[in-house]
Structures are given as structure tokens and as C-alpha cells.
Amino acid sequence: MENNTNNYIVNGREIEGESLEGLHVQLKGDLSTGHLLNIDGKSYQIKEAKLDLDQKILSCKIDSKYYEIEIITPFHQMIQGMGFSDVSAMEVNEVKAPMPGLVFDIMVAEGQEVTLDEPLMILEAMKMENIIKSPREGTIKKIKVNKTASVEKNAVLIEFE
Amino acid sequence: MKKILIANRGEIALRIMRSLRKMGIESVAVYSEADINSPFVSYADYAFCIGPPASSESYLNAAHIIQVALDNNCDGIHPGYGFLSENAVFAEQVTSAGIKFIGPSPHSIRIMGSKLDAKDAVKNYDIPMVPGTDTAITDIPEAKNIAGTIGYPILIKASAGGGGKGMRIVESEDEFISQMERAISEAESAFGDGAVFIEKYISSPRHIEIQVLCDAHGNAVHLFERECSVQRRHQKVVEEAPATVVDKDLRARMGEAAIKVAKSCNYEGVGTVEFLLDEDKNFYFLEMNTRLQVEHPVTEMITGVDLVEQQIKVARGEILDFQQKDLNISGHALELRVYAEDPENNFLPSIGRMDKYEIPKGEGVRVDDSFKEGMQIPIYYDPMIAKLIVHAPTRDLAIQKMRKAIRSYNIKGIKTTLGFGDFVMDSDAFISGNYDTHFVKKYFSNENIADKEKEEGRVAAAFAQLLWEQESAKIRVPKSTQSNWSKQN
Structure with missing residues (x-):
């Protein structure tokens, strides 16, 4: 450097x-x-x-x-x-809403093991369905939203163990 | 007519109200809870909240909207585009409530709303059609035989479809059966109607549409064509009038065909007849849209005709005050739809707050919108923020004017299609006028915008560098002085 x-x-x-x-x-x-x-x-x-x-x-x-x-x-x-602010190197423990929207469907359950890119839920915004995929492999600890709920941008949707 | 209710929202509601005010007619807005701060609500002479954000509970709630119109003694309801504008049942309900529906009759809406009925209606008018089946096909082996006769590639389309939904291209015979099965099931789940028909697939089509205007006395004119070939996800993004590919003779023939289509369903008001144009300039009837189109401003710019004003006049039973020979094309107009979408991420919706919102101004520049700075883009509706329209004496000048207008359209907080518009205006294919509906697929990639903005950004970075050096030097204590001073101690 x-x-x-x-x-x-x-x-x-x-x-x-x-x-x-x-x-x-x-x-x-x-x-x-x-x-x-x-x-x-x-x-x-x-x-x-x-x-x-x-x-x-x-x-x-x-x-x-x-x-x-x-x-x-x-x-x-x-x-x-030096990597002090390198977020990508850290373990992702949460899945956040990339945009505000309505939770259209949830495809996983708490305690379920998922793989990278596995569809977790569908967020509906502006008449379009957007699939939220898993950012990592792991077990789902908690699902923080209910089906049909309206969420803000960056709201935590899912927590990993 | 003294008072008209607008059963719509956003830019089109505001645009309709502007014409009403010009004509001395009062406007009544209906709005959902999500639109309470939208400029169209404050612009209206009267405004009523009709329900929660979801369209099904507000802008699609026909009974409630009609009740508001009755309570306020409205003489007419203007449906705009989308929502209830092509709903024959709504048009009927409005009429039976004793209110004028500003648009064609329920009969015309019904015929043109079904692709098969529309084909049937225009059969006796000698309108060129894409080779294909006249009736819905359910028998798969029979369909396969017909597809063989037409010749591959072929297109399978849902009878009740629209906006690109329920369409499938079949390249060769061996994939026909599986594609046909999927098309039928898709049509069933999307429209509740599994009827499909098959037709020849035009591989390099241009989307050319003709604006028509008919009064209730049998008079009809066309207001020339619009080209809408720049599309993403089968939806238009850039439109222009006139079309570079259409000459005087073709224009006259297409205009005549469009008027015949309108007559085949006893059309009244403004409407649009859509055609596909192939490489050899053969045109084929696609469908008729029985409403005001999103892209109507380009026609207004080149003809000087206010289409909403004409709709009201026709609804009042007036005779058209001009004939075909009175209409002329003046200059060239372009429209860019500014969507809250990220062109670098597959045109996915980009939602949030508009921290900065500044529209371009100037002669021949028109912005149809209903937004202000600080507003949130509602998640419940179509992501279109605005339409940017320019008009100039020639196409080259219009492109230049559009590029300048795009630059001074400053939006912060969300991604938009403005950068995409700039890419289109700067691309050789668009500038030459030689493009088709595959424009985005053929020429556009994620890097196009990124590279361009980086190149432009270097100027800004160079400025930042210079300013940073200047300003930070001012507050820094010069090193030499400091060391001299410490030595003396």
C-alpha cells in the first residue's frame, strides 16, 4: 500500500x-x-x-x-x-430486506438448515416478486417477520445461528 | 361538463387535471392513504381518501369511486391508464350511475380486451395480421400441425394476456409440446383463462403504434405513429414520434388500417392501435388499447393537439373540430420513462426516499410527474416516477436536448432509468434509427452505464482533488515553520 x-x-x-x-x-x-x-x-x-x-x-x-x-x-x-472496516470478511448473521415491501411468502422454517443461494422468502414490491436468497450456509435461528407483513428497507428478516 | 372525477393517481391524474383546469372544469381526486402527500392530491379542486394503499382496496374499488362521484355531483369519470381504464364492467357501472365514462363504450372495451374477439372483429376490414390461428387452441397435436404450416419460430400467446405475460417463443418442433403445456398452465394461473393462440414469430420487429381519435358521430382521424421499440421486460422505456422507419406512404397506409380497426368496434374517444413492423416494412395488427396511453405526450408535442382535451370534447358529444388534412407533423419528440429501477441490476425496483429531486426546465422540455423532494416512492404501485419529454425541430436536435435534460434531472436517494436513457441517446443503433424491440438485449449490458459514469466521474474527481489540495493546504500548519520553531526551544 x-x-x-x-x-x-x-x-x-x-x-x-x-x-x-x-x-x-x-x-x-x-x-x-x-x-x-x-x-x-x-x-x-x-x-x-x-x-x-x-x-x-x-x-x-x-x-x-x-x-x-x-x-x-x-x-x-x-x-x-488493514481490514478493520472490511464487512464482507465477517460472518453474515442476519438477512435484511434489500428494499421495503410486503412479505409475500416464506419458504423456510426456524431450525431449518439452508445452503448458499437457497430461496428464503419472497418480498413483493411494486407489483413484482423478488426472491430473497440465503447469503450463506447455515441454520435458521429465527424468522423475524410474518407472511403478509410490510417491512422497511434494512429490516431484519431472518437470523442465523 | 362541470366537474370530473379522476379515477387514477400520480402523474396521469395530475396531467388530466391540468387540461381540466385549462377548460374551466373542476377536478375531483381520489387517493389512497399512501398518496396523501402526492402533488396530484393538492392540485385537485376536491380530494377524497378512498382507502388503504393496496390498489384492490383503493384505486380498484369501483363501487367506492362511483359513490364519491355521485356524492360530489360529478358529470364524468376519467379513468386514466391502468387500474380501471380498460374494465368494461366499470364503464358499465359508471354509465348506469348516470355519469359519463370518459372513454369508449363497454362494448368496444370488451372486444379489444380479448385478443381473439379483436381478431374476429377486424376480420372483414382487410387488416394485415401476423399469420396464425383465429381461435383458441387447446388440442396440442392439432396445434403442432398448425405450427408446422406457419413455420418456426412461432409464438404462443395467452388470449387474455398482456404486458408480455403468458408469451412463449418456440424455436423448433421438438420443443413445441412442452412449451405449449407450460404456456397453457401459465395462462390459467395468471389470468384464470387457459386459452392460447399461436402465430408466426417476427424475429426483428419494431413496435409502431397509431394514435386514433373518433367522435360519437362517425368521424375518425389518426394522429400519426409512435415508435416504442426500446423496451425492457416487454415494457416500453423510450418512445418517439415520428418513427424513423415510417415514410409518408407507409404512414398513410398504417393510419388508414388503424382507423378501420377503430371502426370495427364503433370506437369513441382516443385509442391506440399497435402494430408490429417487420424488416421488410410489412405491418401486422397486434392489439388496440382502449384508453389514453402513457406515451401520449410525444404525439401531443408533434401535433399540438391536447389529447385529454379531445377526450373531454368527444365525451361531451362534440363533433371533431379538425379533419385528417388539418393535421401535420411538426418536428420530433422523444419520451423517456423515468422509473425507480436499477438498470445495472436487471431493472429491479429501487425504492426509498428522494433526498434530492430537481427537474429539467427549458423550451421544448416537458416533465409529467407527481413527486416532490423528500417523498417516499410508494411500494404499492408501478415504479414510474416521471416521463421526460422533449420536442425539437429535428430528431438529432431532440436527442441532444434529451441528453441535456437527462443531465439536469437530479435525483438522489434512489436509482433510476435516467442513466439508461443517456446510454440509449448515445448509442449508435438509436442515433441511426436502425433498432428493433431487441435493443436492450442486443446492446445493453451492466457495464455500459458504469463505464460511462466513471468516465464522467473523472471530471468530478479531478475537481475534488484540486479543491482538496487547495483547501486542506489552508488549514495545515506549514511543516517548515513548525520544525524551525521547535529547534529554537
């Missing part, structure tokens, strides 16, 4: 700082009056730029499109690299 450039998450998509190397960037104006950005000879109109130095988040409009940019500093990258 000998990286000393920032990385960026632009509207949810990661962009590596290295990919910006070699760009010829020029900026005119300041935060209050708006900016004119020139990159390799092409200019962009920037408005409503707001930089939060504590949160390291920049929001702005570039040619009327809204952007939210998270700045990931080398220090932050190092922490990530």
Missing part, C-alpha cells in the same frame, strides 16, 4: 486517484462565485460547490449534473487495507 494519492467515490462509483494522473487541470473562480474548470482544454461549469473538510465530502453541480464526491485519503485507504 505505497499509495499516496487520494481515491474518490463519485456518486457511488470508485475512481482511483491514479487514473487522474496526467490530466491538465485548471480552475478559475472560488467557492462563492462558482468555478470554471478546464481539463485538457475542455471547460466545465461548476456550481453550488460545497466541500466538507471533516466528512471529506464534496457536493457540486458540473454542467447542471449533481455530484457527491467522497474523498478517500491515503490514511483512510491504509485502514481499509
Whole structure:
């Protein structure tokens, strides 16, 4: 991790700082009056730029499109690299609702052993049935919702042992 | 007519009310508990809550809706699209309550609502049809014989189907029997009616539809075509008018055929006749939609005709105030349906709160919606947020205008089809006008949007980098000063 450039998450998509190397960037104006950005000879109109130095988040409009940019500093990258915030490495003990919806059907019971990708329940949202599959192998400890219940996004549906 | 109830919700309810207000007619909204904060409710002159969020207990509750109309002395009920708009029983109930149903007669709705009855009705009008069976097939060996005569690939369709449900493509004879069995059982469970028919499958079809308008006195005109070939899951996402593939001669022939279809069921009001167009520009009648279509604005933009206003005039018994020769196409119009869906994840619904909602504005830019910032997307209904429509003198200019409008349509909090729209407007197939209903399957992949947004995002990242360096330098104590100071101590 000998990286000393920032990385960026632009509207949810990661962009590596290295990919910006070699760009010829020029900026005119300041935060209050708006900016004119020139990159390799092409200019962009920037408005409503707001930089939060504590949160390291920049929001702005570039040619009327809204952007939210998270700045990931080398220090932050190092922490990530050490695995402190690596959620995916942890054991998943819960299944959460990926979207709000109605519990249309539950295909498993408490105490049942399931395999990876086995259908657990069907969540109905916007007239469509979405199958919730098991994220892991394991035994179901508790089913937290009833059939026909209405659930919010991220509500815990199922707990594993 | 002085007061009209709109038996619908969202953007179409609001769009209908706008025309009513222009005509000096009062509007009555009915809404479910889920829509209490929706702009169409506050825009209406009167609004009544008719029940819980589920459509079956609110927007589909015919008896309750009619009662609200009676209690408020409404002269008419406008059903919009979807919900009760193509329900012949509802149209009948409205009529027998002494209220004008703004749409065709129950008879017309009934005929065109059944694919087999529709085929039967237009039989004597010399309308080109896709080669296939005239009646429902249940006998599998007989069906197999017919399929052999038509030639593979063939399509099995549920008689009561729609929206792509209950359709199956059979590529070769050996898979016919199993596919036929599954199609029948699917049709039974989805529509409670196992009747299916089989027809030739057109492999590179374009979806072209004709807008018709008929008064109650036997006058009928068509308002040209719309092309709706860009579809996902058999549902339209991008529509345009006119169609690049349709020339003057074809337009006249298709328009004439559409008027004949309307006449075959004594049609009244606005309606749409859908056709498939094959590679050799042969057109075939698909079905007639007996209501206002979602994509009607593109026709309004190129003709200057307000279709809702025309519906009301026809419902009042007026004679059409223009003839076919008075209608002209002016410029080009495009529509993008903005759905709360994630195009990178198979167009699955993306639900949540709209933390930011800013619509594009400008000449020739129209947004039909019923949302405001901070609103939750209700989970109970169709995920369409808005329709973005643009109009320009030429197709190229319309595409440019659409791209600009997509950019300045800022939505945060949920995923939408705006990025997909941008991909379509930038694709060679769409720009050339040479595309068919397989557009999404042929050209679109998850990476298309991701790559494009990353490329664009580099500009934003470069700006962030520069600003970060500038601003963080201001608050940092210069290192050299610090070390000098410590040495002195």
C-alpha cells in the first residue's frame, strides 16, 4: 500500500486517484462565485460547490449534473487495507430486506438448515416478486417477520445461528 | 361538463387535471392513504381518501369511486391508464350511475380486451395480421400441425394476456409440446383463462403504434405513429414520434388500417392501435388499447393537439373540430420513462426516499410527474416516477436536448432509468434509427452505464482533488515553520 494519492467515490462509483494522473487541470473562480474548470482544454461549469473538510465530502453541480464526491485519503485507504472496516470478511448473521415491501411468502422454517443461494422468502414490491436468497450456509435461528407483513428497507428478516 | 372525477393517481391524474383546469372544469381526486402527500392530491379542486394503499382496496374499488362521484355531483369519470381504464364492467357501472365514462363504450372495451374477439372483429376490414390461428387452441397435436404450416419460430400467446405475460417463443418442433403445456398452465394461473393462440414469430420487429381519435358521430382521424421499440421486460422505456422507419406512404397506409380497426368496434374517444413492423416494412395488427396511453405526450408535442382535451370534447358529444388534412407533423419528440429501477441490476425496483429531486426546465422540455423532494416512492404501485419529454425541430436536435435534460434531472436517494436513457441517446443503433424491440438485449449490458459514469466521474474527481489540495493546504500548519520553531526551544 505505497499509495499516496487520494481515491474518490463519485456518486457511488470508485475512481482511483491514479487514473487522474496526467490530466491538465485548471480552475478559475472560488467557492462563492462558482468555478470554471478546464481539463485538457475542455471547460466545465461548476456550481453550488460545497466541500466538507471533516466528512471529506464534496457536493457540486458540473454542467447542471449533481455530484457527491467522497474523498478517500491515503490514511483512510491504509485502514481499509488493514481490514478493520472490511464487512464482507465477517460472518453474515442476519438477512435484511434489500428494499421495503410486503412479505409475500416464506419458504423456510426456524431450525431449518439452508445452503448458499437457497430461496428464503419472497418480498413483493411494486407489483413484482423478488426472491430473497440465503447469503450463506447455515441454520435458521429465527424468522423475524410474518407472511403478509410490510417491512422497511434494512429490516431484519431472518437470523442465523 | 362541470366537474370530473379522476379515477387514477400520480402523474396521469395530475396531467388530466391540468387540461381540466385549462377548460374551466373542476377536478375531483381520489387517493389512497399512501398518496396523501402526492402533488396530484393538492392540485385537485376536491380530494377524497378512498382507502388503504393496496390498489384492490383503493384505486380498484369501483363501487367506492362511483359513490364519491355521485356524492360530489360529478358529470364524468376519467379513468386514466391502468387500474380501471380498460374494465368494461366499470364503464358499465359508471354509465348506469348516470355519469359519463370518459372513454369508449363497454362494448368496444370488451372486444379489444380479448385478443381473439379483436381478431374476429377486424376480420372483414382487410387488416394485415401476423399469420396464425383465429381461435383458441387447446388440442396440442392439432396445434403442432398448425405450427408446422406457419413455420418456426412461432409464438404462443395467452388470449387474455398482456404486458408480455403468458408469451412463449418456440424455436423448433421438438420443443413445441412442452412449451405449449407450460404456456397453457401459465395462462390459467395468471389470468384464470387457459386459452392460447399461436402465430408466426417476427424475429426483428419494431413496435409502431397509431394514435386514433373518433367522435360519437362517425368521424375518425389518426394522429400519426409512435415508435416504442426500446423496451425492457416487454415494457416500453423510450418512445418517439415520428418513427424513423415510417415514410409518408407507409404512414398513410398504417393510419388508414388503424382507423378501420377503430371502426370495427364503433370506437369513441382516443385509442391506440399497435402494430408490429417487420424488416421488410410489412405491418401486422397486434392489439388496440382502449384508453389514453402513457406515451401520449410525444404525439401531443408533434401535433399540438391536447389529447385529454379531445377526450373531454368527444365525451361531451362534440363533433371533431379538425379533419385528417388539418393535421401535420411538426418536428420530433422523444419520451423517456423515468422509473425507480436499477438498470445495472436487471431493472429491479429501487425504492426509498428522494433526498434530492430537481427537474429539467427549458423550451421544448416537458416533465409529467407527481413527486416532490423528500417523498417516499410508494411500494404499492408501478415504479414510474416521471416521463421526460422533449420536442425539437429535428430528431438529432431532440436527442441532444434529451441528453441535456437527462443531465439536469437530479435525483438522489434512489436509482433510476435516467442513466439508461443517456446510454440509449448515445448509442449508435438509436442515433441511426436502425433498432428493433431487441435493443436492450442486443446492446445493453451492466457495464455500459458504469463505464460511462466513471468516465464522467473523472471530471468530478479531478475537481475534488484540486479543491482538496487547495483547501486542506489552508488549514495545515506549514511543516517548515513548525520544525524551525521547535529547534529554537
